[in-house]
Amino acid sequence: MSELELRGVTVRYGHGARAQTAVDAVDLTVRPGTTHGLVGESGSGKSTLARAAVGLVRPTAGQVFLGRVDVTGPSRYARRTRRRVQMVFQDPMSALDPRLPVGLSVAEGLLATGRRTSRADREARVTALLDRVQIDPRRAGDLPGAFSGGQRQRITIARALAAEPEVLVADEITSALDVSVQGVVLNLIRDLQADLALTVLFISHNLAVVRYVSDDVSVMRAGRVVEHGPAERVLADPADPYTRELLRSIPVMGQPLVLADA
Template identity: 75%
Template structure:
C-alpha cells in the first residue's frame, strides 16, 4: 500500500491577462489503503488535480509525492513511480480504441507497467483481469461498441489494474452511468480496493456517491481545498458554507436534500 500526497500544488493555464488559476495552493493526502473523495462543482479543479497526479498536467508550483518520491521531478525514479499511479477516466468509450478488441486494450496496461510477458502469459493475465471486473473473458475479442456503458467502464478499470498500480485515480467514472449501473461500478471499486489493498483518489461532484466509497473527503472550490475530514464527520456536520450548499443540492424524491435528511 502507498500514500499519495499533494503538497501546495498550483496549476495555471493561459498567459498574461488570460492567465487563470485552476488549482490554487492545494494540499491533501490520500492515506495508504484508503479512499479519499475529492468533491466540488464543475470547474473547481478536481480533474486538474487528477491529471497532475498521473503526469498529464504539470504543476506550476508544489509537488506530488508517492511514498516520498516526487512525481513531478524529471528523474528515472519519478518515471518509475508514476507507473504506480493509474487513472480511470470519465468516458470509457473515449478511453477505449473502438477498432481494438477489448482484450488488446486491457493488455496495453501490461506494457504501461514496463513488463513484456510472452503471448500466452499476456492472454492469461488478460483473462484474470476480465474476471476480476466481472466481464466474461470469452468476450476479449469483442470491440467496445458491443458492451454496455457499465461494462466499458469496468474494462477501463481492468486496463488500469493491468499496470499493477499502488494508487488508482477515478475521475467522475460513474457520472455518465444510470443509477443502477453506478451501484455495480461502485461496489466493484470497494471490492477491488479491499482485495488488492489499493489507495484510491475518487473524484466526483456527487456527495452521495462520495459518501458511499470514501473514508475521507476533501471539498474543492475555485481551485482551493475548503474542507477536509472523515467522510461522515464532514457530511453530517459541514463547517464550510460551500459544503452545505453541495449537500442541499443532492436530490431526494424530487426535492433538494436538507441537512436533517443525512
C-alpha cells in the first residue's frame, strides 16, 4: 500500500492575461489502503486534479508523490513508479478501442507492468481479471459495443487492475450509469479496495455515492479544496458553507442498492 500525496498542485492553461487556473495550490493526501472521495460541482477542478495525479496533465506548480517518490519528476524511476497509479475514466466507451476485443484491451494493461509473459500466462491473467469484475471470460473476444455501459465500465476497471496498481483513480465512473448499475460498480470498487488493499481516489459530484464508498472526503470549489476530513464528519456536519450548500442542493438518498446485474 502506498500513500498518494499532492503538494501545492496548480494547473493553469494558457499564458499571460488569458491564463486560466483550473487547480490552485491544492494539498491532498489519500491515506494508504483507504478511499478518498473528491467532490464538487462541474468545473470545480476535480477531474483536472485527477489527471494531474496520474500524469495526464503536467502541473504548472507543485508535486505528486507516491510514497516518497515524486512522480512528477523526469527520471526513469519516476516514470516507472507513476505506472503504479492507474485511472478509470467516466466514459468507458471512449476509453476502449471499439475495434479491439475486450480481452486484448485488458491485456494491454499487462504491458504496463514491464514483465515478459507467455501468451498462455497473459490469457490466464485476462481470464482471472474478467472473472474478478464479473464479466464472463468466454466473452473476451467480443467487441466493446456488445456490452452494456456497466459491463464496459467493469472491463475498464479490469484493464486498470491488469497493471497491478497500488493507487486507483476513479473519475466519475458511475455518473452515466443507471442507479441499479451504479450499485454493482460501487460494490465492486469497495470489494476490490478491501481485497487488494488499494488506495483509491474517487471523484464524483454525487454525495450519496461519495458517502457510500469513502473513508475521507475533500470538497473542491473553483480549483481549491475548501473542506476535508473523515467522510461521516464532513457529510454529516460540514464546516464550510459551500459543502452545506452542496448537501442542500443534491439529494442524498442513502446507500445505493444493488438491484440488478449490469
